[in-house]
Amino acid sequence: MKIAIIGAGNLGLSIAKGILHSNGATTMYLTKRNTDSIKDYEKYGNVVVTSDNLEAVKKSDVLIFAVQPGHFAAILEDVKDLLTEKHVVISTITGFSISKMESILGKDKFIIRSMPNTAISVGRSMTCICSNDAGRKRIDLAKAIFNRMGHSLEIPEEQMQAATVICASGIAFWMRLIRATTQGAIQLGFDAREAQELAMHTCNGAASLLIESGNHPEEEIDKVTTPMGCTIQGLNEMEHQGLSSSLIRGIVASFEKISEFKTKN
Numbered sequence: 001m002k003i004a005i006i007g008a009g010n011l012g013l014s015i016a017k018g019i020l021h022s023n024g025a026t027t028m029y030l031t032k033r034n035t036d037s038i039k040d041y042e043k044y045g046n047v048v049v050t051s052d053n054l055e056a057v058k059k060s061d062v063l064i065f066a067v068q069p070g071h072f073a074a075i076l077e078d079v080k081d082l083l084t085e086k087h088v089v090i091s092t093i094t095g096f097s098i099s100k101m102e103s104i105l106g107k108d109k110f111i112i113r114s115m116p117n118t119a120i121s122v123g124r125s126m127t128c129i130c131s132n133d134a135g136r137k138r139i140d141l142a143k144a145i146f147n148r149m150g151h152s153l154e155i156p157e158e159q160m161q162a163a164t165v166i167c168a169s170g171i172a173f174w175m176r177l178i179r180a181t182t183q184g185a186i187q188l189g190f191d192a193r194e195a196q197e198l199a200m201h202t203c204n205g206a207a208s209l210l211i212e213s214g215n216h217p218e219e220e221i222d223k224v225t226t227p228m229g230c231t232i233q234g235l236n237e238m239e240h241q242g243l244s245s246s247l248i249r250g251i252v253a254s255f256e257k258i259s260e261f262k263t264k265n
């Protein structure tokens, strides 16, 4: 597979790492205007670093766009005449609709809109995807690409903004919960490194338990909460302090913000 990542910034480089990690490309173009910071990627042999988007598009089949929303339309205008039947356009751009992409590229192009997260760099992204009508022919290819680097789910385009909050911003939300747990562990006497080790592996275990068992979280909680024990004491205190409520409110605030953004675009 010949892949180009147009916009090798935070997310673009995370995707590049995920692709390298999973041997997911025969050649990979990485583009940005100032390439100094990513020249090292050329040591991987099959990676070409360039500021020339046109060359990257001509030499690749799968085009993953990861630029800021304000740059995207102009870049699509620049490359649109180079697009042929071999190309699949995959956007990761927040708030940029499929109809807007079609208005620049045409309805006949294979267009996939995706929302991965930065855990793609370690092959563990939750990635939501949808496509235009023509792109339906390539949705399995897009799923295969993202499933090599985590888990993917096809959703209606209307849910893409909500998926951005839960999955992309969600990485930051979970990081903060892990950090808070780490701070608690330090207060209980662990050194900082051990505290983080305990917090992140316990978090990983909790998610893996649900993924592998298919159980509801409360079913697993019931197995841990000894009557009159320390777990229920801690959980109830967290809820008195608004744990679930503050998470839900944060998610809704994030969604309200992204909805403003959609109106502006």
Ligand SMILES: NC(=O)C1=CN([C@@H]2O[C@H](COP(=O)(O)OP(=O)(O)OC[C@H]3O[C@@H](n4cnc5c(N)ncnc54)[C@H](OP(=O)(O)O)[C@@H]3O)[C@@H](O)[C@H]2O)C=CC1
Pocket (backbone or CB within 6 Å): 006, 007, 008, 009, 010, 011, 012, 031, 032, 033, 034, 035, 053, 066, 067, 068, 069, 071, 075, 092, 093, 094, 115, 116, 117, 118, 168
């Ligand atoms: N960060 C995240 O976790 C997630 C981000 N997204 C979306 O992904 C997109 C990128 O986000 P993020 O990676 O954080 O942003 P960054 O600003 O880190 O990356 C964007 C990159 O695009 C490059 N760029 C700008 N203009 C061009 C151009 N003309 N041609 C090629 N490259 C160009 C910039 O480099 P230079 O200035 O050198 O050209 C920069 O490295 C956004 O639309 C965001 O909404 C989606 C999911 C998660």
Ligand SMILES: O=C(O)[C@@H]1CCC=N1
Pocket (backbone or CB within 6 Å): 094, 164, 168, 169
């Ligand atoms: O915070 C943001 O607005 C972008 C969208 C998802 C991740 N970063």
